[in-house]
Amino acid sequence: MKKTVIVFSLLILALLLLFQLSKYTIIRGNMQIEYIMVLIAIVFFGIGIFINNKNKNTNPNKIDLQKIKDLGLSKREYEVLKEVASGLSNQEIADKLFVSESTIKTHVSNLLVKLNAKRRTQAIQISKDLNII
Known part of the structure:
Protein backbone atom coordinates (compact mmCIF):
# COMPACT_ATOMS: atom_id res chain seq x y z
CA MET A 1 0.00 0.00 0.00
CA LYS A 2 2.81 2.41 0.86
CA LYS A 3 4.47 1.68 -2.47
CA THR A 4 1.30 2.58 -4.37
CA VAL A 5 0.90 5.85 -2.45
CA ILE A 6 4.53 6.76 -3.13
CA VAL A 7 4.24 5.99 -6.85
CA PHE A 8 1.10 8.07 -7.27
CA SER A 9 2.59 10.89 -5.18
CA LEU A 10 5.62 10.94 -7.48
CA LEU A 11 3.35 10.98 -10.54
CA ILE A 12 1.43 13.95 -9.15
CA LEU A 13 4.70 15.71 -8.34
CA ALA A 14 5.95 15.07 -11.90
CA LEU A 15 2.71 16.47 -13.32
CA LEU A 16 2.97 19.59 -11.19
CA LEU A 17 6.59 20.10 -12.23
CA LEU A 18 5.68 19.72 -15.89
CA PHE A 19 2.91 22.28 -15.55
CA GLN A 20 5.28 24.70 -13.84
CA LEU A 21 7.83 24.15 -16.59
CA SER A 22 5.19 24.78 -19.22
CA LYS A 23 4.12 27.96 -17.46
CA TYR A 24 7.67 29.33 -17.46
CA THR A 25 8.31 28.38 -21.07
CA ILE A 26 5.11 30.13 -22.15
CA ILE A 27 6.11 33.25 -20.21
CA ARG A 28 9.56 33.22 -21.81
CA GLY A 29 8.02 32.65 -25.23
CA ASN A 30 10.41 29.84 -26.17
CA MET A 31 7.86 27.15 -26.91
CA GLN A 32 4.36 26.97 -28.12
CA ILE A 33 1.68 25.39 -25.94
CA GLU A 34 1.33 22.45 -28.33
CA TYR A 35 4.92 21.39 -27.75
CA ILE A 36 4.43 21.50 -24.02
CA MET A 37 1.33 19.35 -24.21
CA VAL A 38 3.15 16.86 -26.45
CA LEU A 39 6.00 16.70 -23.95
CA ILE A 40 3.57 16.04 -21.08
CA ALA A 41 1.76 13.37 -23.09
CA ILE A 42 5.04 11.62 -23.99
CA VAL A 43 6.20 11.62 -20.36
CA PHE A 44 2.95 10.12 -19.09
CA PHE A 45 2.88 7.64 -21.97
CA GLY A 46 6.36 6.50 -20.92
CA ILE A 47 5.28 6.21 -17.29
CA GLY A 48 2.26 4.15 -18.36
CA ILE A 49 4.41 1.78 -20.39
CA PHE A 50 6.83 1.43 -17.47
CA ILE A 51 4.04 0.59 -15.02
CA ASN A 52 2.44 -1.84 -17.49
CA ASN A 53 5.72 -3.70 -18.06
CA LYS A 54 6.34 -3.82 -14.33
CA ASN A 55 2.93 -5.45 -13.78
CA LYS A 56 3.59 -8.04 -16.51
CA ASN A 57 6.82 -9.11 -14.83
CA THR A 58 5.11 -10.11 -11.61
CA ASN A 59 4.18 -13.78 -11.60
CA PRO A 60 0.57 -14.48 -10.79
CA ASN A 61 0.08 -16.69 -7.79
CA LYS A 62 -0.21 -20.27 -8.86
CA ILE A 63 -2.73 -22.45 -7.11
CA ASP A 64 -1.07 -24.85 -4.69
Whole structure:
Protein backbone atom coordinates (compact mmCIF):
# COMPACT_ATOMS: atom_id res chain seq x y z
CA MET A 1 0.00 0.00 0.00
CA LYS A 2 2.81 2.41 0.86
CA LYS A 3 4.47 1.68 -2.47
CA THR A 4 1.30 2.58 -4.37
CA VAL A 5 0.90 5.85 -2.45
CA ILE A 6 4.53 6.76 -3.13
CA VAL A 7 4.24 5.99 -6.85
CA PHE A 8 1.10 8.07 -7.27
CA SER A 9 2.59 10.89 -5.18
CA LEU A 10 5.62 10.94 -7.48
CA LEU A 11 3.35 10.98 -10.54
CA ILE A 12 1.43 13.95 -9.15
CA LEU A 13 4.70 15.71 -8.34
CA ALA A 14 5.95 15.07 -11.90
CA LEU A 15 2.71 16.47 -13.32
CA LEU A 16 2.97 19.59 -11.19
CA LEU A 17 6.59 20.10 -12.23
CA LEU A 18 5.68 19.72 -15.89
CA PHE A 19 2.91 22.28 -15.55
CA GLN A 20 5.28 24.70 -13.84
CA LEU A 21 7.83 24.15 -16.59
CA SER A 22 5.19 24.78 -19.22
CA LYS A 23 4.12 27.96 -17.46
CA TYR A 24 7.67 29.33 -17.46
CA THR A 25 8.31 28.38 -21.07
CA ILE A 26 5.11 30.13 -22.15
CA ILE A 27 6.11 33.25 -20.21
CA ARG A 28 9.56 33.22 -21.81
CA GLY A 29 8.02 32.65 -25.23
CA ASN A 30 10.41 29.84 -26.17
CA MET A 31 7.86 27.15 -26.91
CA GLN A 32 4.36 26.97 -28.12
CA ILE A 33 1.68 25.39 -25.94
CA GLU A 34 1.33 22.45 -28.33
CA TYR A 35 4.92 21.39 -27.75
CA ILE A 36 4.43 21.50 -24.02
CA MET A 37 1.33 19.35 -24.21
CA VAL A 38 3.15 16.86 -26.45
CA LEU A 39 6.00 16.70 -23.95
CA ILE A 40 3.57 16.04 -21.08
CA ALA A 41 1.76 13.37 -23.09
CA ILE A 42 5.04 11.62 -23.99
CA VAL A 43 6.20 11.62 -20.36
CA PHE A 44 2.95 10.12 -19.09
CA PHE A 45 2.88 7.64 -21.97
CA GLY A 46 6.36 6.50 -20.92
CA ILE A 47 5.28 6.21 -17.29
CA GLY A 48 2.26 4.15 -18.36
CA ILE A 49 4.41 1.78 -20.39
CA PHE A 50 6.83 1.43 -17.47
CA ILE A 51 4.04 0.59 -15.02
CA ASN A 52 2.44 -1.84 -17.49
CA ASN A 53 5.72 -3.70 -18.06
CA LYS A 54 6.34 -3.82 -14.33
CA ASN A 55 2.93 -5.45 -13.78
CA LYS A 56 3.59 -8.04 -16.51
CA ASN A 57 6.82 -9.11 -14.83
CA THR A 58 5.11 -10.11 -11.61
CA ASN A 59 4.18 -13.78 -11.60
CA PRO A 60 0.57 -14.48 -10.79
CA ASN A 61 0.08 -16.69 -7.79
CA LYS A 62 -0.21 -20.27 -8.86
CA ILE A 63 -2.73 -22.45 -7.11
CA ASP A 64 -1.07 -24.85 -4.69
CA LEU A 65 -2.84 -28.12 -5.45
CA GLN A 66 -0.80 -29.99 -2.85
CA LYS A 67 -2.02 -27.62 -0.15
CA ILE A 68 -5.62 -28.31 -1.18
CA LYS A 69 -4.98 -32.02 -0.71
CA ASP A 70 -3.18 -31.44 2.60
CA LEU A 71 -6.17 -29.51 3.93
CA GLY A 72 -8.45 -32.37 2.92
CA LEU A 73 -10.75 -30.27 0.76
CA SER A 74 -13.01 -32.27 -1.52
CA LYS A 75 -13.60 -31.17 -5.10
CA ARG A 76 -17.07 -29.92 -4.20
CA GLU A 77 -15.82 -28.02 -1.15
CA TYR A 78 -13.18 -26.40 -3.33
CA GLU A 79 -15.85 -25.41 -5.88
CA VAL A 80 -17.90 -23.89 -3.07
CA LEU A 81 -14.82 -22.04 -1.77
CA LYS A 82 -14.21 -20.49 -5.19
CA GLU A 83 -17.85 -19.39 -5.39
CA VAL A 84 -17.72 -17.95 -1.87
CA ALA A 85 -14.58 -16.05 -2.89
CA SER A 86 -16.44 -14.62 -5.88
CA GLY A 87 -19.00 -13.16 -3.47
CA LEU A 88 -22.01 -15.38 -4.07
CA SER A 89 -24.56 -16.11 -1.36
CA ASN A 90 -25.40 -19.65 -0.26
CA GLN A 91 -28.56 -19.65 -2.37
CA GLU A 92 -26.73 -18.38 -5.45
CA ILE A 93 -24.05 -21.04 -5.03
CA ALA A 94 -26.71 -23.71 -4.59
CA ASP A 95 -28.46 -22.62 -7.78
CA LYS A 96 -25.20 -22.55 -9.70
CA LEU A 97 -24.04 -26.00 -8.51
CA PHE A 98 -27.53 -27.57 -8.67
CA VAL A 99 -27.68 -28.58 -4.99
CA SER A 100 -29.77 -27.47 -2.04
CA GLU A 101 -28.92 -24.50 0.12
CA SER A 102 -28.49 -26.72 3.18
CA THR A 103 -25.82 -28.71 1.29
CA ILE A 104 -23.95 -25.48 0.62
CA LYS A 105 -24.24 -24.52 4.29
CA THR A 106 -22.70 -27.87 5.21
CA HIS A 107 -19.85 -27.37 2.74
CA VAL A 108 -19.22 -23.84 4.03
CA SER A 109 -19.18 -25.13 7.62
CA ASN A 110 -16.68 -27.82 6.62
CA LEU A 111 -14.54 -25.21 4.88
CA LEU A 112 -14.50 -23.00 7.96
CA VAL A 113 -13.37 -25.92 10.11
CA LYS A 114 -10.70 -27.10 7.66
CA LEU A 115 -9.34 -23.59 7.15
CA ASN A 116 -9.61 -22.77 10.88
CA ALA A 117 -11.68 -19.69 10.11
CA LYS A 118 -14.60 -18.12 11.96
CA ARG A 119 -16.18 -16.24 9.05
CA ARG A 120 -16.41 -16.55 5.29
CA THR A 121 -14.25 -13.48 4.77
CA GLN A 122 -11.58 -14.92 7.02
CA ALA A 123 -11.71 -18.21 5.08
CA ILE A 124 -11.21 -16.31 1.82
CA GLN A 125 -8.22 -14.44 3.24
CA ILE A 126 -6.66 -17.65 4.55
CA SER A 127 -7.23 -19.28 1.16
CA LYS A 128 -5.51 -16.42 -0.62
CA ASP A 129 -2.59 -16.57 1.82
CA LEU A 130 -2.26 -20.32 1.15
CA ASN A 131 -2.47 -19.73 -2.64
CA ILE A 132 -5.40 -22.08 -3.10
CA ILE A 133 -7.72 -19.54 -4.76
